[in-house]
Amino acid sequence: RIYQVILGLFNKNIAVDLVTLTEELQNKNELIDIGGITYLTQLVNSVPTPENIEFYNQIIKKKSNQRKILFILEELKLEKIDTQKALEKISLIPIIEIKEENLKTLLKNTLKISAEGVAHRFKMGHLNRYLGGIDKGEIITIGGFTSQGKTSFAIQLAMDFIDVVEEKKILYLSSEMTALEISRRLLSNLMPKNIMDFRKGIFDEGEREALDSIATIVGDHWNLNIKKVFDMEDIRRYIQKYNPEIVFMDYLQNLDRKKALTDYQKVTGNIKDLQGITLGREISTFVVSQLSRGNKNIIRKPRLSDLRDSGRIEECSPIVLFVYWEDRLKEKIEMRTGGESPEKMEILIAKNRDGTIGKFGLDFYPEYCRIKEREYTAHEY
Known part of the structure; x- marks a missing residue:
C-alpha cells in the first residue's frame, strides 16, 4: 500500500x-x-545511507563471492568439472572480510563529529553554557503557566538565531496567534515600541517611516516565515514548502487531531508526529507547551510532573525549558508604557539529556516583547 x-x-x-x-x-x-x-x-x-557505503560495499562483494562458490560447487555436482578444477577456481576467489565498526572507530568518528559542535548555537550565552546549542533531530520543549512570556521567549530565540546566522531558515508556526499578531511582536521588539501602540494605531512623528524601513530591511534579509496552523497537516505542508532548519511550534495543546478521544491522546499523537518529522527531516524543533498550575492560590515554579498530564511531551523531548515569571503569578505587575525597569524572568533547565540542569535570569520587557540576558553574580543562583 x-x-x-x-x-x-x-x-x-x-x-x-x-x-x-x-x-x-x-x-x-x-x-x-x-x-x-x-x-x-x-x-x-x-x-541504507551513503555514510556507511564502504560497509555496504563489503557486504555486496562477500555475497557475490559466495554465489560464485555455490556456482562452482553446482558445476562439480553436475560433473562438469572435477574436484581439482573446482578447488583451483575457489582458491582464486578473494576472501572478503567485513570490517565492523569497533570501539576505536566509533570513538574516532564521534570525536570528528563532536569537533564541529551542534548544528545551531544560541545567542544567549547561558543557554549555550547549559545546552551547548540545539542539534539536528532534537526537540526542545518550552513550557510554562499561562501568561508567563513563553511566546515572547520563543520569538526572541527565533530572532536570535537569525541574528547569529542571517541566512538560517526559520519557520514559526502558531496555533494560537495570527501571522499579524506575531508580526506586531517582531516590530515591537525591533524598534522598540510598545505593542499596545500597534493595536491602538498610535505612532509618533517619524515612527511609521522608521518601522517601514525596518520592515524592508528585515523582509529582504531574514529567512523567516510565520504561519497560522490548525493541525499536523498544516505543519507538514509548511515544512515541505519552506524546508526550514529550525521550527517553532507555538503552542502544542492548541493543535487539533482527528479521531483523538481525549486531550492526552491528542497531545501525545501530535508530539510523536512532530518527533517523527524532526528526526526524519533532521531539523531542530522548539515546541511551546501550556502547563496547568492546578491550585492557583499556590505560587510555585513549574516542574516536570506538570508535563506528564499533557501527553508524552517529556518522553519525546531531550531538553525541557520552563519559563517562570514570578511577579506575574503574584499579580504584582502594573501597566507598562516603556522605560520602566525590566521584569525578572527565570529560565529553568528542567531536563537536559546530555548535560546538567539549572536556571538563570533574564530581563523581560513585556511591552516590547523583548528578552535580554542580564548580568548576575554567582551567589544570586
Missing part, C-alpha cells in the same frame, strides 16, 4: 519524502492503517 502511494507521488512529479508521503497517506485515510508516522519513521531510519 505504501509503495502504491509512492508510485502515485512519483507519477505526479512530487518529491517523495517523509512529509509528502505522510500527507498523501493521510489524505487517503490510510495513515493509521499502515502504522502511522511512527512506522514510516522506522522505515526511513532502516534505509
Whole structure:
C-alpha cells in the first residue's frame, strides 16, 4: 500500500519524502492503517545511507563471492568439472572480510563529529553554557503557566538565531496567534515600541517611516516565515514548502487531531508526529507547551510532573525549558508604557539529556516583547 502511494507521488512529479508521503497517506485515510508516522519513521531510519557505503560495499562483494562458490560447487555436482578444477577456481576467489565498526572507530568518528559542535548555537550565552546549542533531530520543549512570556521567549530565540546566522531558515508556526499578531511582536521588539501602540494605531512623528524601513530591511534579509496552523497537516505542508532548519511550534495543546478521544491522546499523537518529522527531516524543533498550575492560590515554579498530564511531551523531548515569571503569578505587575525597569524572568533547565540542569535570569520587557540576558553574580543562583 505504501509503495502504491509512492508510485502515485512519483507519477505526479512530487518529491517523495517523509512529509509528502505522510500527507498523501493521510489524505487517503490510510495513515493509521499502515502504522502511522511512527512506522514510516522506522522505515526511513532502516534505509541504507551513503555514510556507511564502504560497509555496504563489503557486504555486496562477500555475497557475490559466495554465489560464485555455490556456482562452482553446482558445476562439480553436475560433473562438469572435477574436484581439482573446482578447488583451483575457489582458491582464486578473494576472501572478503567485513570490517565492523569497533570501539576505536566509533570513538574516532564521534570525536570528528563532536569537533564541529551542534548544528545551531544560541545567542544567549547561558543557554549555550547549559545546552551547548540545539542539534539536528532534537526537540526542545518550552513550557510554562499561562501568561508567563513563553511566546515572547520563543520569538526572541527565533530572532536570535537569525541574528547569529542571517541566512538560517526559520519557520514559526502558531496555533494560537495570527501571522499579524506575531508580526506586531517582531516590530515591537525591533524598534522598540510598545505593542499596545500597534493595536491602538498610535505612532509618533517619524515612527511609521522608521518601522517601514525596518520592515524592508528585515523582509529582504531574514529567512523567516510565520504561519497560522490548525493541525499536523498544516505543519507538514509548511515544512515541505519552506524546508526550514529550525521550527517553532507555538503552542502544542492548541493543535487539533482527528479521531483523538481525549486531550492526552491528542497531545501525545501530535508530539510523536512532530518527533517523527524532526528526526526524519533532521531539523531542530522548539515546541511551546501550556502547563496547568492546578491550585492557583499556590505560587510555585513549574516542574516536570506538570508535563506528564499533557501527553508524552517529556518522553519525546531531550531538553525541557520552563519559563517562570514570578511577579506575574503574584499579580504584582502594573501597566507598562516603556522605560520602566525590566521584569525578572527565570529560565529553568528542567531536563537536559546530555548535560546538567539549572536556571538563570533574564530581563523581560513585556511591552516590547523583548528578552535580554542580564548580568548576575554567582551567589544570586
